[in-house]
Amino acid sequence: xxxxxxxxxxxxxxxxxxxxxxxxxxxxxxxxxxxxxxxxxxxxxxxxxxxxxxxxxxxxxxxxxxxxxxxxxxxxxxxxxxxxxxxxxxxxxxxxxxxxxxxxxxxxxxxxxxxxxxxxxxxxxxxxxxxxxxxxxxxxxxxxxxxxxxxxxxxxxxxxxxxxxxxxxxxxxxxxxxxxxxxxxxxx
Amino acid sequence: xxxxxxxxxxxxxxxxxxxxxxxxxxxxxxxxxxxxxxxxxxxxxxxxxxxxxxxxxxxxxxxxxxxxxxxxxxxxxxxxxxxxxxxxxxxxxxxxxxxxxxxxxxxxxxxxxxxxxxxxxxxxxxxxxxxxxxxxxxxxxxxxxxxxxxxxxxxxxxxxxxxxxxxxxxxxxxxxxxxxxxxxxxxxxxxxxxxxxxxxxxxxxxxxxxxxxxxxxxxxxxxxxxxxxxxxxxxxxxxxxxxxxxxxxxxxxxxxxxxxxxxxxxxxxxxxxxxxxxxxxxxxxxxxxxxxxxxxxxxxxxxxxxxxxxxxxxxxxxxxxxxxxxxxxxxxxxxxxxxxxxxxxxxxxxxxxxxxxxxxxxxxxxxxxxxxxxxxxxxxxxxxxxxxxxxxxxxxxxxxxxxxxxxxxxxxxxxxxxxxxxxxxxxxxxxxxxxxxxxxxxxxxxxxxxxxxxxxxxxxxxx
Numbered sequence: 001x002x003x004x005x006x007x008x009x010x011x012x013x014x015x016x017x018x019x020x021x022x023x024x025x026x027x028x029x030x031x032x033x034x035x036x037x038x039x040x041x042x043x044x045x046x047x048x049x050x051x052x053x054x055x056x057x058x059x060x061x062x063x064x065x066x067x068x069x070x071x072x073x074x075x076x077x078x079x080x081x082x083x084x085x086x087x088x089x090x091x092x093x094x095x096x097x098x099x100x101x102x103x104x105x106x107x108x109x110x111x112x113x114x115x116x117x118x119x120x121x122x123x124x125x126x127x128x129x130x131x132x133x134x135x136x137x138x139x140x141x142x143x144x145x146x147x148x149x150x151x152x153x154x155x156x157x158x159x160x161x162x163x164x165x166x167x168x169x170x171x172x173x174x175x176x177x178x179x180x181x182x183x184x185x186x187x188x
Numbered sequence: 189x190x191x192x193x194x195x196x197x198x199x200x201x202x203x204x205x206x207x208x209x210x211x212x213x214x215x216x217x218x219x220x221x222x223x224x225x226x227x228x229x230x231x232x233x234x235x236x237x238x239x240x241x242x243x244x245x246x247x248x249x250x251x252x253x254x255x256x257x258x259x260x261x262x263x264x265x266x267x268x269x270x271x272x273x274x275x276x277x278x279x280x281x282x283x284x285x286x287x288x289x290x291x292x293x294x295x296x297x298x299x300x301x302x303x304x305x306x307x308x309x310x311x312x313x314x315x316x317x318x319x320x321x322x323x324x325x326x327x328x329x330x331x332x333x334x335x336x337x338x339x340x341x342x343x344x345x346x347x348x349x350x351x352x353x354x355x356x357x358x359x360x361x362x363x364x365x366x367x368x369x370x371x372x373x374x375x376x377x378x379x380x381x382x383x384x385x386x387x388x389x390x391x392x393x394x395x396x397x398x399x400x401x402x403x404x405x406x407x408x409x410x411x412x413x414x415x416x417x418x419x420x421x422x423x424x425x426x427x428x429x430x431x432x433x434x435x436x437x438x439x440x441x442x443x444x445x446x447x448x449x450x451x452x453x454x455x456x457x458x459x460x461x462x463x464x465x466x467x468x469x470x471x472x473x474x475x476x477x478x479x480x481x482x483x484x485x486x487x488x489x490x491x492x493x494x495x496x497x498x499x500x501x502x503x504x505x506x507x508x509x510x511x512x513x514x515x516x517x518x519x520x521x522x523x524x525x526x527x528x529x530x531x532x533x534x535x536x537x538x539x540x541x542x543x544x545x546x547x548x549x550x551x552x553x554x555x556x557x558x559x560x561x562x563x564x565x566x567x568x569x570x571x572x573x574x575x576x577x578x579x580x581x582x583x584x585x586x587x588x589x590x591x592x593x594x595x596x597x598x599x600x601x602x603x604x605x606x607x608x609x610x611x612x613x614x615x616x617x618x619x620x621x622x623x624x625x626x627x628x629x630x631x632x633x634x635x636x637x638x639x640x641x642x643x644x645x646x647x648x649x650x651x
Contacts, residue, residue, distance in 0.1 A: 019345065019459045019461065022459065023342075026345070030334070033334045036329075043257045062419060071253075072252060074249040074250055074252065075249060076236070076240065078239065078241070079240070079241050113247050114243060119250075142237055151254075154257070158309050158314070158404060159403070159404035161421070167557035168556070168563075176257055179256070
């Protein structure tokens, strides 16, 4: 009898120490995380200087309408009459006709400013983030059109499915207090 | 070649329709000579081929809008809600013992953490963030993610798997579709143990890929998150639908056979301070609760070890104990020798292999990734170096993973050949999801409820 209760006591002791060890281990993880802690919440963003406008952003986002949209850095824009982000490679005519446009959803609006300049604005409710205009503008123009994750739409998934599909490693986590990487004027 | 053609077209367009006055001629010469070199985009910063005009009509340039991300205060609210729901769930399971209340809380969690918060971030996926932060010096786990990972573990250490009962939205979704409270398809014990091995392997792989910074596979293959978002990858949606259809007949298949976080919770639940009991006080061995558990987590009383089995069982146990280190070693060796395959999960390794094939002329054509790499102007040798460093990491971490799987298999074999003595009907400490279905099957529970009701009425009359 005495032997038996000893056995039970030993088992209890072992179990309690194991329990304590587990709690201490969790405490250790907490301590480790706290020691590493810096105030950096992160969000996903595209580095426009790495982006190759492959079009994955339009299809891989978990949202039905991608959180990635084209944005326009007006300060870099040349306000060209012939915009390679707006017109297809061989436009039938230089006007706003749908058949001349590169954008598959007609999300870019072209408005006359003064001769010979035109302003191009993006209607984000139409833009699907396919990057066709980005490719055109970067190849022949100033590169003032580029893709960005729009944080009013982005769900900030733990693993971004666009990032997993990005061929150039342009999708990355950035500090939440600087959630955009906008292209800057690059005067020589 | 096509790109070069475009450039020619571009330049000719540019010359014909040039929008700026000739005054800029000198700068045009400069930009034109730049154009062919930077034909592929992403090669560097924006090239000013067309200098921004100076407007005379008083036109104001609009600013690029930057809508702000979701305020982090909401995420802290999520963490607080998680803690409150965990506490409430533990109270309902252990003190109140009411299946109905647990169910209502479960529906709340399904709506809040699932459909409202879109199921992300969840404690299951947060495991990977913790692992990544241990291996990657630069990665910092957000506070909320850390709370999501740690608090269910701590609660499990105290109260058992009350997180699974009413907090986890993935569990809640499966529990919601489970039709038969009992008598559904019961999975035999050996099959359950075998299928559960997958969860251990899954956890191991998730740790391997998170530690090497390759991918978060738990998030990538989460079958239910697309239901919460009501959109997502079609294949994953089909996978989730399959889990739910199976889940109508077999209780919570994801939780029992796949969930990698459940693997950790199981081990902590084994040694929890308090836990679910079927009966509120004593077991009368009436067998009424025997079939009440849809997750096969109720263990029946056992007879003494049959004497003719004793010698055989002892030998088998000794054999498995000797086998354990062999299994660990084998697993470790296998895990490390698979590094060529497993390391392909990492982008850089995949890219390096592709570039190597292209450079040596073994494949024709290019991919988006190899084009993007060429556009950076980096040396292929540099890339190969990076890739082989990453592959080298997969060796030791892979052998740890393999050793872990070997250990799990060994311990499982040992566990199956140990004769445990039970005198009562008890929930299995590891497998019990604390859903509370068995409570109402126990006659002692009905006695308790009746007594409690009488005590309440008695108090009501006396006051």
